[in-house]
Amino acid sequence: MNPTVTLPVLSMLLGGTLFEIDLGRPFDLSLPLIADREGPSAWYVEPLTIEPVRANGWVGAVAEGGSVNFRDIAFNPHGHGTHTECVGHITEVVHSVNDVEIPAFLDAYVVSLTPEETAAGDLVLRAAALLDSLPDEPVSAVIVRTLPNAPEKQTRNWSNTNPPYFEAIGLAGLAQRGVEHLLVDLPSVDREEDEGELAGHRAFWQLDERNAPRMDATITEFIFVPDELPDGWCALNLQTAAFVNDATPSRPVVYPIKP
Numbered sequence: 001m002n003p004t005v006t007l008p009v010l011s012m013l014l015g016g017t018l019f020e021i022d023l024g025r026p027f028d029l030s031l032p033l034i035a036d037r038e039g040p041s042a043w044y045v046e047p048l049t050i051e052p053v054r055a056n057g058w059v060g061a062v063a064e065g066g067s068v069n070f071r072d073i074a075f076n077p078h079g080h081g082t083h084t085e086c087v088g089h090i091t092e093v094v095h096s097v098n099d100v101e102i103p104a105f106l107d108a109y110v111v112s113l114t115p116e117e118t119a120a121g122d123l124v125l126r127a128a129a130l131l132d133s134l135p136d137e138p139v140s141a142v143i144v145r146t147l148p149n150a151p152e153k154q155t156r157n158w159s160n161t162n163p164p165y166f167e168a169i170g171l172a173g174l175a176q177r178g179v180e181h182l183l184v185d186l187p188s189v190d191r192e193e194d195e196g197e198l199a200g201h202r203a204f205w206q207l208d209e210r211n212a213p214r215m216d217a218t219i220t221e222f223i224f225v226p227d228e229l230p231d232g233w234c235a236l237n238l239q240t241a242a243f244v245n246d247a248t249p250s251r252p253v254v255y256p257i258k259p
């Protein structure tokens with residue numbers, strides 16, 4: 001028996017136009033959480049560990065004579081792999097990203113941006129470049145692919161590398177336009193060393209001088225956007241693991257428009 005599954009047709013309003021979405025061509029933008037230094041990392045975290053439980057002579061490893069594989073995992077959601085965070089990342093009360101209700105399918109827009117080198121040698125994603133690349137119509141989620149799109153981003157240890165970051169005013173602009181979800185292929189939207197200012201995070205969540213926190217807005221970091229996924233409209237399914245925490249591992253899957 002090999003039943004044929006016919007995928008239902010998903011039609012979505014993207015920027016005011018009804019498009020058919022290609023559910024048979026998913027692009028998984030998440031990076032896997034892998035033990036040791038094989039996955040991406042940042043913020044000087046120790047390597048992610050996955051170790052068999054050992055207790056009273058019992059071992060959680062079949063290869064070592066145990067009945068099952070039963071392993072403890074230690075990791076930091078911000079430092080290892082794809083994760084989604086909410087405003088609780090920078091508030092005294094640690095609001096949980098698990099409380100954010102994310103629709104099953106979001107209208108999303110993919111943009112490719114080349115960081116600009118500043119006189120000080122930083123690589124910055126300029127507000128104008130970001131905002132000019134968006135459509136005029138409202139969009140729920142913006143997915144940023146930074147160029148060059150080196151495959152090695154999928155396993156890089158970003159600690160102490162001063163990665164590219166966003167000009168905060170650009171992220172304030174996204175908030176102003178009602179963009180609820182921002183996804184980036186960088187370890188942060190802010191400069192690695194910014195004396196704790198987190199200007200970009202604050203601007204996006206409106207915890208700057210506007211002080212109007214956007215409780216349902218999320219930032220997803222450490223994605224990888226394959227070259228095969230074109231810039232422009234798509235449907236996004238942003239799944240988050242159900243941790244009660246400011247940030248949690250996540251799996252953004254994008255479905256392109258049917259050609």
Ligand SMILES: [Zn+2]
Nearest residue numbers: 078085221247
């Ligand atoms: Zn983070």
